[in-house]
Amino acid sequence: MFRWGVLSTAKIGREQVIPAICDADNGVLAAIASRDEAKARALADRFGAPHAFGSYEAMLASDTIDGVYIPLPTSQHVEWAVNAAEAGKHVLVEKPLALKAADIEPLLEVERRTGVLISEAFMVTYHPQWTKVRELIADGAIGRLRQVQGAFTYFNTDPGNMRNIPELGGGGLPDIGVYPTVTTRFATGKEPLSVSATVERDPVFGTDIYADVRARFDGFELAFYCSTQMAARQLMVFHGDKGVIEVHAPFNSILYDHDHVTLHNAGHTEAQVFRFNGVRQYRLEVEAFARRAKGEDVPVFDLANSIANQKFIDAVFRAGESGDWETV
Numbered sequence: 001m002f003r004w005g006v007l008s009t010a011k012i013g014r015e016q017v018i019p020a021i022c023d024a025d026n027g028v029l030a031a032i033a034s035r036d037e038a039k040a041r042a043l044a045d046r047f048g049a050p051h052a053f054g055s056y057e058a059m060l061a062s063d064t065i066d067g068v069y070i071p072l073p074t075s076q077h078v079e080w081a082v083n084a085a086e087a088g089k090h091v092l093v094e095k096p097l098a099l100k101a102a103d104i105e106p107l108l109e110v111e112r113r114t115g116v117l118i119s120e121a122f123m124v125t126y127h128p129q130w131t132k133v134r135e136l137i138a139d140g141a142i143g144r145l146r147q148v149q150g151a152f153t154y155f156n157t158d159p160g161n162m163r164n165i166p167e168l169g170g171g172g173l174p175d176i177g178v179y180p181t182v183t184t185r186f187a188t189g190k191e192p193l194s195v196s197a198t199v200e201r202d203p204v205f206g207t208d209i210y211a212d213v214r215a216r217f218d219g220f221e222l223a224f225y226c227s228t229q230m231a232a233r234q235l236m237v238f239h240g241d242k243g244v245i246e247v248h249a250p251f252n253s254i255l256y257d258h259d260h261v262t263l264h265n266a267g268h269t270e271a272q273v274f275r276f277n278g279v280r281q282y283r284l285e286v287e288a289f290a291r292r293a294k295g296e297d298v299p300v301f302d303l304a305n306s307i308a309n310q311k312f313i314d315a316v317f318r319a320g321e322s323g324d325w326e327t328v
Helices: 011-023 037-047 056-061 074-086 101-114 128-138 172-188 281-293 303-322
Strands: 002-007 027-033 051-053 067-070 090-094 118-121 145-155 194-201 208-216 221-227 229-240 243-247 260-265 271-275
Touching (some): 002 056, 027 281, 037 051, 067 281, 118 281, 118 303, 128 260, 172 229, 172 303
Parallel strands (some): 002 067
Antiparallel strands (some): 208 221
């Protein structure tokens, strides 16, 4: 069994990833670390972890874990991914891994040198609904893909929330804009060529709160928007000349709709529905990560993929500043 340590008591860990680790068929929750040992002990007791540490360094120095999940604020991701890898621990890092592609690139050398696995936690890439979308496009189910549309929004104006604090890596594009980009890339197997964007920032927080993005790919375009100050919505649609694919719960599966993909024919007179009942994408993510860390040849979201997706987001920010098309 893969022995997990969780580095911090963050909400995403408490609500999503730790329960997934506890339910996984090939891993166990071995330890929680926090700068407040009482918080670490309380969370460890809640989920039955035998070990609690009052510092991150102490957990990384321990032989009680094989790898770590890092849900710290974005600004600390690379630093602690490096620290964990240097300690010989495999590393699953919450997205976004970094705020610039150039910050991720040194991790390639760290991964090679230490021999550990470093992976960004894009849980959507482990959900079978996205594998189905990729298969449908590759098999020509919608003919020639011409247009992808996406949206991801929520409303959050809490000044104490890290999503509204630039110094911690807050903002809409790093938090949720990465999902339309990564799922489009995953489903099509293609990379963007150029990007244009309108990016609006909050006058008080300074974070990006709205982005309207167009990206040119070879043969099709992606148009999406994201916002941290709009009513909640999630959408992904793939439109070809012979059909349309709609993904009804594209990112937070179950929360926004039941997990299903609908394939419409060209005349919108027939539809096939592919349902994915009971899928837990976070569990699939941690199980695949543990198998890969143990040496099995299973796909995980690798650092080259992280760099490519972050280059996309970097280009969006440049386009928002320049008001022109930017090469990715």
